Amino acid sequence: MLRDVTLGQYYPVESPLHRLDPRMKLSATMLYIVSLFIANNPACYLLATAALLLAIRISRVPVRHFLKGLRPIFMLLLISMLFNLFLTGGEPVLVHWAIFTITWPGVRQAIYMAVRLILLIMGSALMTYTTTPTSLTDGMEKGLRFLKAFHVPVHEIAMMMSIALRFIPILADEADKIQKAQMARGANFEEGSIVQRAKAMVPLLVPLFISAFRRATDLATAMEARCYHGGAGRTKMHPLHYQSGDRIAYLLLFAYLAFVILLRVIL
Template identity: 45%
Template sequence: MRDITLGQFVAGDSFIHKLDPRTKIGMMILYIVMTFLVKKIYFLAIPFAYLVIELILSGISLRYILNALKPIRFLLIFMFLLNLLFTKGEHVWLDLGFWQLTGEAVLQSCFLAVRIILLVAGASMLTLTTSPIALTDGIERLFAPLKIFHFPAHELAMMMTIALRFVPTLMDESEKIRSAQMSRGADFESGNVFRRVKSMIPILIPLFVSSFRKADELAIAMESRCYHGGEGRTRMHQLKFRLADLLAILITLTFVAVLIVLLVLFK
């Protein structure tokens, strides 16, 4: 209960784990570009191959990827059926009069479903192999050049850092408040949806009040420790772009190039 963090990080020592978070963010962006460039199902083999290689190199068990896909299973089925129902085509496989099942519809439904699976699996590879702290660091530094356009890279990263820090604290606190209200006879388990939502008020209000107080006290503590925004700030842990990072980016770019060539050749 106390160790829930945003995303699910699996600590490890693999080639992928050791990459600079910026590299991994870049890899994910290129991977997403790949899946979106593809318009035909068989070309998805290229990003799929990339994902498999990444998975093997990371040593992450396939179970984690399947877990990441679990929450979207209903969305997947829904999208699949929707496309099956409404995609028109010429190769009729089954004719019910009011509706025809076409080969195009099957192909299109499969294509979209596989693409979503690949996207979610790829994105979860990033959070599975990168600790939230490293991810925050990566985001801050990757977006730092955008500061000239007033993009609040530092503020965003600081918000993420604080959120990560306080998730376990607030979880503990909500558990305590819940116990206390249950001791006063509160019932969170019975009644219809409306009643249950209403019964959460005695938990939510103290939690909000406490979060505000925490925010207030934290702000004072940060100020006392000379915090004055991102201006002129340094970091103890410097991110280092190593040979492995270069290699990873080059391999990814090769995949993109191969895909583009294939797409042009088989247009």
Template identity: 55%
Template sequence: MLRDITLGQYYPGDTLIHRLDPRTKLVLTMVYIVALFTAIVYAGYALVFLFLAVSILISRIRLKSILSGLKPLIVIVLITGILNLFYTKGEHLLVHFWRISIYWEGVETAVFMALRIMLLIAGTLLLTYTTSPLQLTDGLESLLNPLKKIHVPVHELAMMMSIALRFIPTLIEETDKIMSAQRARGADFETGGLIAKAKALLPLLIPLFVSAFRRADELATAMESRCYHGGEGRTRMKQLRMARRDWAALAVGVLLLALVILFRRLGI
């Protein structure tokens, strides 16, 4: 059923990772990504992997959830791996038949590229699994604050993002309900060719759009009647504050990046 979709869902918890300031987690994720792309071979990757593994352990997110988040990307990972395998030239020839030759360097690159994509997704999944959407947008808004100087509507963008996130489950539920209602009147969403299927979607999409617009209108009225007028002079009930653990976590991040750069220089 539709409501079983769990893409990037937040898993509530009370671990060190959950308690970190969202800004810390955002910055750390960026540092992690930079480190991941700086690492070239074994030692660098091992370090980045260790960092992620320890973070996952601390967060108590089940490995199964991370793996199920990686599942949709299998095809991309495979294609990247295969392309690298065949197109990387090197010195140590492994296999050669017809016009295809596979080098040891190709195998290495293929494995590392596939690893890189998986580690990238796993790291960002950990961010969304341990940070509520509201915290995430709050953190983003705070981090992007300097851009206000050049008239980027940071608050408005963050607000739009949190409203959009907030309404995803609502719209999924609504879709479910309208589908059931039309099915009860004999609508058939499954059978028929492409055109028949597209046509069958109209009884679903039209009420869905109408209700989305109605909801938007009602929300706007509700916000206005509570005197919402954008970010100017707006204060928060939950202030973001950097604690000692945040600075410690950032220090670990800087250390990670420094080591990975060192390893890159050394070529290990």
């Protein structure tokens, strides 16, 4: 069901990772993704995988939960693997049949791509599982404050993001409800040709859009009523401050990054 969107939803358990400063987790995720693209040999990927597994272990979010979150991107993964497998040229050629050619660099590329994508998704999922949307956008707002000098509306972007994130579970719930209501009227979402199934989505999408608009209007009114006027002069209830745990985490992060670069250079 639609309720089962595990990707990107906060997983409420108590762990050192949950307590870290959101800015730390944001930069860690970003640098981790960078490290995945720096990596170009098996040793690098092994290190990246090990680091992620360790972090997952510390976060106390079950690995099963991550795997469930990977399900929606399975098709994407498959397609990108196939493209890499068949469309990468080079030597030596392993299989050649009709218009299909599989080369050794192709196989390697396909595997690297798959590993990279899986780690990328799991890595960013780890951030969203351990950070509430509010603290995430808080972190983003504070971490990117320097962009204000270039007239980037940091606060507004952060607010938009937090609202968007806040609405994901609400709309997922709503979609689930509407789907059930239509199923109670005999709607069939599971069978039929692609065209039939696309048509079956109309009774779901129309009410969902209407409800999204209604909620948006309500929210705008509520914000207006509480005199929301953007970021200027707004104070925080929980201002962000780095703790000792964050410093240790930063140290570990840079050590990891240095190792990945080292492995790339020497191997």
